[in-house]
Amino acid sequence: MTQKAPVTVWILSIITFGIYGIFWLRAAKHEMNAKYNAGIPTTFLLIVPIANLFYMWKWAGGAEKANGGKYSQVISFLLFFVPFAFGIFLHQSAFNEAGARGGAARAA
Secondary structure (H helix, E strand, O other): OOOOOHHHHHHHHHHOOOHHHHHHHHHHHHHHHHHHOOOOOOHHHHHOOOHHHHHHHHHHHHHHHHOOOOOOHHHHHHOOOOOHHHHHHHHHHHHHHHHHOOOOOOOO
16 A cells, blocks of 8 residues: 555545545555455445445455454444544554555455
8 A cells, every 4th residue: 555644644634624535545445456456346435325335344345455454344444433534544554554564464
């Protein structure tokens, strides 16, 4: 995953009222699909009621692969329901740590 400063991601998400967060989710989705074959569907599903929960669940599954198992799929999914910018901060930190370890070594 692309190394980014978690604080920068967090601040940009707050300043743009979450718009940067959506672009960050999309960019992370593309990386997870390319590197880990995560099978995450189109980000357009975020604006469709009920389908957005499916998208977030699939994204969380990809995040579990990408972060090397630091956060399970359930925890990654639940991080969508804490303040959004805080969840993004935690995910980016986990992606950076997994990258520093040489990728998602514990992921299947």
